[in-house]
Amino acid sequence: MTATDEFVPPVGWSCSPLRELCASIQSGPSRRAEDKGHTQANGGLPLVLPRHLAEQRIVTATEEAGADPAIPRHRARTLVKYELAEGDILLTRTGTVGRCALVTGEHTGWLFHPNLVRLRLPESRRVSAAYLTAYLSATAAQDWIRARTASAVIPSLSIRTVGELPVLVPPAAEQAMIGATLAALDAKIQAHAEIARVTRDYRSVLADALMTGTLPAEP
Template sequence: MTSTDAFVPPAGWSCAPLRDLCASLQTGPARRAEDRGRTWADGGAPLVLPRDLQGQRILTGEAAHVPAIPPDGARTLVKYELAEGDILLTRTGTVGRCALVTGEHAGWLFHPNLVRIRLPEARQVSATYLVAYLSATAAQDWITARTAGSVIPSLSLRTLGELPVLVPPAAEQEAIGATLAALDAKIRAHTEIARVTRDYRSVLADALMTGVLPTEP
């Protein structure tokens, strides 16, 4: 299945456009030229970048590598602050990468090339289910079909709001979201192990090839 267009949902499931399930779809604020080069280490409100969306989570580096908005500018951008349970999605470039916002990044701001999806209190879908749905093949194919052919792929809020979302009963949503979130966590853990192992291999190779670390007889 590559699209929900010809798909008949199981009994008890429904289908609704994304805009009908959300409290808001919001792009990030434009950045001021004078703020460029400032980092979280300098103080202010840290900023989530598109590159930080990895494996359905937000993964940022050290404070010195995280861009930030100074306090005077951040005070005018309160409506762009992230809250736990929000979802971020890339809308230009590599369109469609998404991540669930956890308490770790609550209060942060987000890049203008990202869309913040905020669910209402009386929600029809859970955040964990929706981020799993948005990252699945059917939704990704739908997004790709509507951004293909552009020099720089871009997705408008209007188009994103039309994305059809399959909505199972609440208990099934929780089960689906929890199962896929657990697998995403395993993938991130194995990816980190692979990264650390590659770094260790590089350091070890340099030490062995220069004689700094002799081989055992």
């Protein structure tokens, strides 16, 4: 079953194509030869990459983050319309299609990769950003996306196809509860993932120390 096929929404819910809920659906700016070699470390404007989208969040806080590609500052000034704002939603449209993330204040002003789509909601929004992020990550929406990319050699979604995705819209109070509940779980998942990463790093350092005799093994 897709998001709406053979499904009757609960009383008070409605269904709309994604394009009717967004003020804009925008893919990231194309990269140019002059962008090559620029990174966050040498002062380029940070760029959100598809690999940064994990568990409905943008995760860039790694030791290698400074080496990620970035846009030169002089060119970034011409790309203002591609800047991210808090409450935007990013969605991968090429490769590993369908991953999504809610943009928070931490990444306001950043740019985003051309393999990503930015969903920007209007001020008079019918859906909350938290609810829409949760909806896009749910099974029904993901199945709908996969069904439209499965036959491609390189899976991809056009802007037009993204805009056709049907979205179930509950009343505002239910949206708030759904969004808050799933966002809290996403935060826990991310916290546990960080604990696992730190533990793996510690295990590697400890193993090296034990195997070389730098640290004596204790009974």
